[in-house]
Amino acid sequence: MNDAMNDANDFIYLDNAATSFPKPQEVLQYMTDFYATRGVNPGRTGFDLAVEAEETLIETRKSLTSFFGGGSDFNRLVFGHNVTDALNLLICSVLKPGDHAITTRLEHNSVLRPMYQARERGIDVDFVPFDSKGYVDPADIEAKIRPNTKLVVMTHGSNVIGTIQPIAEVGAICRKKGVLFAIDAAQTAGLVEIDATAMNIDVVCFTGHKSLYAPPGTGGMYIAEHVDIRPCRSGGTGVKSALKTQPLDFPWRMEFGTLNTMGIAALLAGQRWIAAQGGISKIYEHEMRLARRLRDGLAEIEGITLYCADMETNHLPVFVFNVRGLPPDQAGALLDVEHYVITRTGLHCAPLVHEGIGTSDIDGTVRFSVGPFNTDEHIDHAISAVADIAAYGKQRAEKKRPAKSAGSSKPAVQATT
Ligand SMILES: Cc1ncc(COP(=O)(O)O)c(C=O)c1O
Incomplete structure (x- = not known):
């Protein structure tokens, strides 16, 4: 390489x-060219540059949707600030007081802290342990599922011990039990295959600045087409501005405010760079x-x-x-x-x-x-x-402490008078 x-x-x-x-030179070049020539707010107006900027966004949504093994609706690929942002949005949107959620003891604080916060909102959370080799047993997750379990969210790959978790097996269990299954793909997106459809993953949360080669401040989630999620946030979308509530059409349902278009362009260039490496x-x-x-x-x-x-x-x-x-x-x-x-x-x-x-x-x-x-x-x-x-x-470690001179109370250095 x-x-x-x-x-x-x-x-x-x-x-x-x-x-x-x-970051790959090609990504840096594409990102700065994009921003220098099309760095306007897409989708808000119809002038040529805005349309061109929107086309880059659409291309990135399409590319990442297929990269994550998603369905045909590329608007289900929504952008945010990073994986922490995506996980927070997911957890606060899905879980309501009285619900139960399952995660693991392998998680980054991007899952742990939102889960501790969820507990304060009256949500019960189980943290499933990992074995001595660093893997979670899908059967342990299955054993924790109850009638009120709404979400299983877990890391795909540990950022500490590097173990890649059996997410396809957990996905199959969650699908069978009708529980929403989300992964934190921070360490794996761009490095390890993620096929949301084949692996029964309902939501893939990703960050852009690791193996997707975009800058920090990029990320988002792919939300499978059968998932009906109601956002716990709202804000400007540039469309349907008279509505008092967040539009329910994707991507606006899960995107709030002006997007990091330069970073999204870099995500597209990152996809192309990965392909060019084989x-x-x-x-x-x-x-x-x-x-x-x-x-x-x-x-x-x-x-x-x-x-x-x-x-x-x-x-x-x-x-x-x-x-x-x-x-x-x-x-x-x-x-x-x-x-x-x-x-x-x-x-x-x-x-x-x-x-x-x-x-x-x-x-x-x-x-x-x-x-x-x-x-x-x-x-x-x-x-x-x-x-x-x-x-x-x-x-x-082997340095010996100086032996105490037993019984002697005389100072080693004599005071001079
Ligand atoms: C497994 C895992 N989850 C979440 C994160 C948080 O990523 P970000 O800071 O981009 O949101 C990281 C970053 O190190 C990570 O390794």
């Missing part, structure tokens, strides 16, 4: 799960090969603990580790300052995952996440950087 841009930077970026960097499987293979090499390299280093890093199947190019003798934030700082390797440390906005893997009380872990512009040289450099800080951690 073209690594020209990463080489221009004098650091090695292994924090792609936070946001992909760099599709998501080519990008996934490249990233997984490097991620496995990195994991294997770390596994050889004394003092490294890896968590749920059996990456042979159903795994993202994302994993976490700790270094004996170094708290994760210190390990991350040393990798950055001494070796120019960029990671993410701490709890990664997913505190229940860290509870599950036993790293809450040690301030989390260090995370590596590979992107399309990483190379074998980056991986070699990162492995030797970790070896170096692990040697330092070992020295620190």
